[in-house]
Amino acid sequence: xxxxxxxxxxxxxxxxxxxxxxxxxxxxxxxxxxxVAAETRDRVLRAAQxxxxxxxxxxxxxxxxxxxxxxxxxxxxxxxxxFDDPQAVAFLAGIxxxxxERGYGxxxxxxxxxxxxxxxxxxxxxxxxxIWTTTADDPVLAAAGSTHRPVVxxxxxxxxxxxxxxxxxxxxxxxxxxxxxxxxxxxxxxSFPVDRRRESFVRSxxxxxxxxxxxxxxxxAGYRDAALDLGLDWSEVPVGVCRTNDVAEARTVMxxxxxxxxxxxAVAAMGDTLALAALSETTGPLRVSGWxxxxxxxxxxxxxxxxxxxxxGAACAAAALGESAPDHRDSWRxxxxxxxxxxxxxxxxxVVQRMALPPVTGTTAPEM
Amino acid sequence: xxxxxxxxxxxxxxxxxxxxxxxxxxxxxxxxxxxVAAETRDRVLRAAQxxxxxxxxxxxxxxxxxxxxxxxxxxxxxxxxxFDDPQAVAFLAGIxxxxxERGYGxxxxxxxxxxxxxxxxxxxxxxxxxIWTTTADDPVLAAAGSTHRPVVxxxxxxxxxxxxxxxxxxxxxxxxxxxxxxxxxxxxxxSFPVDRRRESFVRSxxxxxxxxxxxxxxxxAGYRDAALDLGLDWSEVPVGVCRTNDVAEARTVMxxxxxxxxxxxAVAAMGDTLALAALSETTGPLRVSGWxxxxxxxxxxxxxxxxxxxxxGAACAAAALGESAPDHRDSWRxxxxxxxxxxxxxxxxxVVQRMALPPVTGTTAPEM
DNA sequence: CTGTTAGCGCCTTCAG
DNA sequence: CTGAAGGCGCTAACAG
Numbered sequence: 044x045x046x047x048x049x050x051x052x053x054x055x056x057x058x059x060x061x062x063x064x065x066x067x068x069x070x071x072x073x074x075x076x077x078x079v080a081a082e083t084r085d086r087v088l089r090a091a092q093x094x095x096x097x098x099x100x101x102x103x104x105x106x107x108x109x110x111x112x113x114x115x116x117x118x119x120x121x122x123x124x125x126f127d128d129p130q131a132v133a134f135l136a137g138i139x140x141x142x143x144e145r146g147y148g149x150x151x152x153x154x155x156x157x158x159x160x161x162x163x164x165x166x167x168x169x170x171x172x173x174i175w176t177t178t179a180d181d182p183v184l185a186a187a188g189s190t191h192r193p194v195v196x197x198x199x200x201x202x203x204x205x206x207x208x209x210x211x212x213x214x215x216x217x218x219x220x221x222x223x224x225x226x227x228x229x230x231x232x233x234s235f236p237v238d239r240r241r242e243s244f245v246r247s248x249x250x251x252x253x254x255x256x257x258x259x260x261x262x263x264a265g266y267r268d269a270a271l272d273l274g275l276d277w278s279e280v281p282v283g284v285c286r287t288n289d290v291a292e293a294r295t296v297m298x299x300x301x302x303x304x305x306x307x308x309a310v311a312a313m314g315d316t317l318a319l320a321a322l323s324e325t326t327g328p329l330r331v332s333g334w335x336x337x338x339x340x341x342x343x344x345x346x347x348x349x350x351x352x353x354x355x356g357a358a359c360a361a362a363a364l365g366e367s368a369p370d371h372r373d374s375w376r377x378x379x380x381x382x383x384x385x386x387x388x389x390x391x392x393x394v395v396q397r398m399a400l401p402p403v404t405g406t407t408a409p410e411m
Numbered sequence: 412x413x414x415x416x417x418x419x420x421x422x423x424x425x426x427x428x429x430x431x432x433x434x435x436x437x438x439x440x441x442x443x444x445x446x447v448a449a450e451t452r453d454r455v456l457r458a459a460q461x462x463x464x465x466x467x468x469x470x471x472x473x474x475x476x477x478x479x480x481x482x483x484x485x486x487x488x489x490x491x492x493x494f495d496d497p498q499a500v501a502f503l504a505g506i507x508x509x510x511x512e513r514g515y516g517x518x519x520x521x522x523x524x525x526x527x528x529x530x531x532x533x534x535x536x537x538x539x540x541x542i543w544t545t546t547a548d549d550p551v552l553a554a555a556g557s558t559h560r561p562v563v564x565x566x567x568x569x570x571x572x573x574x575x576x577x578x579x580x581x582x583x584x585x586x587x588x589x590x591x592x593x594x595x596x597x598x599x600x601x602s603f604p605v606d607r608r609r610e611s612f613v614r615s616x617x618x619x620x621x622x623x624x625x626x627x628x629x630x631x632a633g634y635r636d637a638a639l640d641l642g643l644d645w646s647e648v649p650v651g652v653c654r655t656n657d658v659a660e661a662r663t664v665m666x667x668x669x670x671x672x673x674x675x676x677a678v679a680a681m682g683d684t685l686a687l688a689a690l691s692e693t694t695g696p697l698r699v700s701g702w703x704x705x706x707x708x709x710x711x712x713x714x715x716x717x718x719x720x721x722x723x724g725a726a727c728a729a730a731a732l733g734e735s736a737p738d739h740r741d742s743w744r745x746x747x748x749x750x751x752x753x754x755x756x757x758x759x760x761x762v763v764q765r766m767a768l769p770p771v772t773g774t775t776a777p778e779m
Numbered sequence: 780c781t782g783t784t785a786g787c788g789c790c791t792t793c794a795g
Numbered sequence: 796c797t798g799a800a801g802g803c804g805c806t807a808a809c810a811g
Contacts, residue, residue: 052477052559054804065782070806080780097557101536102473103804106787109420111470111536113518122511126504136494142521143490148535149519150481155511167516168469168479168536189465191420422788433798438790448796471788474803 053096062090073099105168113148114138114363115169117183120239122155128288130335130352131175134197137356138173145364154183161186171363173197173356176209178239178255195363197355199257208359210375212258215348216265217272218377220311222346223332224266224273225383227309231300232266232282233293233317235259243286245299248278259313262334266311281307285317293320301325315340315347322382331382346383350375421464430458441467473536481516482506482731483537485551488607490523496656498703498720499543502565505724506541513732522551529554539731541565541724544577546607546623563731565723567625576727578743580626583716584633585640586745588679590714591700592634592641593751595677599668600634600650601661601685603627611654613667616646627681630702634679649675653685661688669693683708683715690750699750714751718743 059066064087071079072087079087090096105111116138118125125131142149152167154160164172164186171193174184179200187194188204196202198209224230236242238255251264263282270277281304283296293312297320300307309330312318318333322343333340336349354373361367427434432451439447440455447455458464473479484506486493493499510517520535522528532540532554539561542552547568555562556572564570566577592598604610606623619635622628631650638645649672651664661680665688668675677698680686686701686708701708704717722741729735 052804055806056804066804067783067806068781071781074806078780083780095557095559097554097559098530098533099806100474100804101534102470102479103787104534104806105470105536106468106474106789106803107805107807109787113536123504123508126500126507132494132500136491139494139519139521140491142519143523146521146524146527146531148521148531151507151510151517151519153507153511153514153516156514159514162466163514163516165466166469166472168473168481186465189463191463191465420788423790424788434788435790435798436796439797442790446796451796467790468788471803472790474787474805475789475791477803 052100053094055096055099057094058087058091058096061094062087070099102168110170111148111168112146113150113169114142114360115150115152115164115167115172115187117152117154117164117172117174117187119175119177120154120157120160120181122151122153125175129337133352134175134356134359137351137353137358138360139356140353141357141360141364145366147364165190171195171365173359173363174205176200176256176258179257180255181239193363193365195359197359199261201257206362208362208373209258209355210350210373212261213265213268215350215375215377216262216311217268218265219332219334219346219348220266220269221272222377222379223309223311223330223383224269224275225330227273227275227330229304229307230270230275230280230309230311231304231307232263232280233296233300233310233312233314233321234263234282234284235288235313236286237284241286243284243292243296245281245283245296245303247281247304249282262313269311288314288316290316290320290323293317294324297321297324315345318345318347318382319343333382336378340378340380344380344382346380347378348375349378420468421462423464423467425462426455426459426464429462430455438467470536478538479516479536480514481518481537482510482728483518483520483532483535483540483555485520485522485532485540485542485555487543487545488522488525488528488549490519490521493543497705501720502543502724502727505719505721505726506728507724508721509725509728509732513734515732533558539563539733541727541731542573544568544624544626547625548623549607561731561733563727565727567629569625574730576730576741577626577723578718578741580629581633581636583718583743583745584630584679585636586633587700587702587714587716588634588637589640590745590747590751591677591679591698592637592643593698595641595643595698597672597675598638598643598648598677598679599672599675600631600648601664601668601678601680601682601689602631602650602652603656603681604654605652609654611652611660611664613649613651613664613671615649615672617650630681637679656682656684658684658688658691661685662692665689665692683713686713686715686750687711701750704746708746708748712749714748715746716743717746 055066055069059069069087072084139149150169152164161182164183172187174196176198184202194205196205196207199207201207251260254260267277270280281300283300285292285296310321312321312333315333315335315337318331321331333345333347336347340347423434423437427437437455440452507517518537520532529550532551540555542564544566552570562573564573564575567575569575619628619632635645638648649668651668653660653664678689680701683701683703683705686699689699701713701715704715708715
């Protein structure tokens with residue numbers, strides 16, 4: 044049985060009237076219970092109970108406070124795909140951890156339509172943003188920046204006014220490249236998409252600077268560094284770009300790579316899945332490295348770059364909420380396994396090699 | 412370089428002044444651009460740009476509208492663990508999908524402290540809640556209900572005033588039980604925790620009605636149904652309760668089960684992980700069924716109950732946002748594989764068997 | 780320990 | 796096509 048009709052929502056004033064106090068006393072009862080006499084407090088709470096008042100209205104409160112105690116997260120053009128990516132989920136888990144600790148809500152901004160995404164970012168009732176890595180020209184970045192709220196971007200791009208947090212992808216890729224290309228005569232790279240069109244193709248000597256996604260750009264640059272270090276000619280290193288991060292796609296691209304450059308004997312891949320697909324397509328011996336140290340990598344003895352997306356998520360959240368030095372570069376390590384160590388290549392001290400870290404990258408210049 | 416000092420935040424009125432129009436015209440410019448002369452609109456937008464105004468303040472807007480266009484999600488006592496559970500992640504993905512479509516924000520309520528959880532639920536600026544299954548006495552349920560906003564609970568409990576969406580766990584468990592116990596002499600059950608204390612133990616003849624978690628309760632009841640159907644004595648069926656959903660824990664419990672009841676020859680497990688742990692602990696032949704049809708189940712030919720948490724998440728979100736019949740019971744199917752079909756047990760038509768579904772369960776009684 | 784006043788930033792309503 | 800008044804529900808700042 045319902046009690047009242049369309050029943051206007053119950054407000055503090057209603058409760059105040061019923062308890063025969065002023066609205067302020069009701070407010071205090073909820074916000075600083077100490078400041079109210081126990082008896083009065085009880086009376087207020089009883090009145091609230093009777094009227095079905097559930098506490099101060101969150102929107103009104105936010106308006107008054109000028110803050111929402113909510114952190115906004117933008118997970119990329121296709122929010123929905125983000126949940127299929129274990130790395131993105133780990134990242135989100137890290138954010139959630141920090142939010143739960145601090146009592147902040149975690150608002151996932153509903154992106155995916157393209158068109159309206161910037162407006163949705165702008166219209167989100169949040170105090171700060173964490174943005175999953177994207178291209179420099181993503182309008183979502185500009186939208187977040189335009190709100191004058193703190194913005195932390197994971198792994199770049201490094202726009203003015205935003206903080207960037209992530210590992211040094213270039214250095215990590217270089218380390219992986221040195222390992223996987225060490226004895227190679229015909230090295231190749233398996234890459235993530237280079238821009239938002241997400242096309243797959245195979246081409247040699249790709250210039251990292253033409254790549255829109257900063258993560259992809261940096262890793263590519265790192266592989267090139269390694270190739271140069273080893274005296275290899277980058278212009279002859281074919282790069283296979285995979286449209287999506289899955290086995291089928293990677294296999295197709297690998298076949299194209301082998302067609303273009305028969306005799307490929309080393310593949311530096313930007314993901315463990317891609318790396319294993321490469322292995323499954325080869326007929327001859329192949330040195331391979333992956334990225335992320337997923338369970339797959341462990342199960343298949345894949346050399347890989349390990350990083351903690353969870354920690355990076357936590358760091359992003361903390362930075363966005365202004366509770367940590369925004370100068371933060373996360374750590375990574377190259378895990379050497381038999382996919383590069385065994386098989387007639389120079390044996391190696393195996394296992395883990397920790398890399399020293401340069402200090403900082405993030406900028407916090409508040410405004411242009 | 413910053414332009415202004417502490418700089419009070421820019422408001423519509425400021426923009427109005429700068430553009431020499433009334434605040435209402437600025438409001439219209441953002442909310443009903445059509446209604447404003449193109450020239451005026453441009454002037455307003457230019458003024459906004461110049462002042463760094465990023466559009467209407469979300470909190471003020473919500474206060475005025477009386478709605479937030481945000482859906483609240485409560486993922487359980489330990490928000491952080493939720494991201495380690497692939498099923499919970501799939502559920503969240505389904506919610507996110509619906510939210511993204513409709514342009515609703517998805518607010519993850521920061522639970523985990525116990526103490527403050529109900530307050531955090533109450534104080535969330537959302538229009539409706541989706542709550543991941545919990546116990547009937549979870550204060551979070553009461554808190555959500557007290558706000559008079561729509562509440563959808565996944566898989567129960569079925570509190571007055573809330574809608575419940577999920578599969579018929581009891582029927583599914585019965586089907587699985589009939590399959591796995593078919594030829595059994597010494598059946599056993601591997602269960603999730605029975606209450607929020609989450610203790611592990613082994614005991615026979617557990618009464619499902621004493622179990623606090625509705626999912627666990629229903630599955631247990633279904634296994635009991637199957638046992639009774641098969642003429643087995645439930646009071647002699649040992650139930651091993653695992654504190655957590657992981658291999659190590661399940662193995663320990665399995666060892667205890669074998670100690671208490673040597674010769675166990677069939678195990679109905681509430682999760683694929685538990686099921687595989689059971690297999691890894693047995694020495695003799697063992698029929699086993701799992702739950703969720705994870706990749707693990709597929710790779711190991713495990714008979715299992717398949718369901719789509721993603722679809723259930725989407726259904727919960729749609730129901731919470733009032734855009735679907737709140738009468739919804741999702742489908743499941745028993746997938747028979749060699750973990751129950753091979754090995755000297757009666758062979759069977761293998762593969763998939765679709766089950767007919769009863770219609771509804773959710774109630775929408777708004778209030779007691 | 781409690782009350783008064785004022786206003787957070789916006790948009791609905793109703794006039795021009 | 797534009798504007799004036801009023802109030803959404805709450806709390807800071809200051810009395811008393």
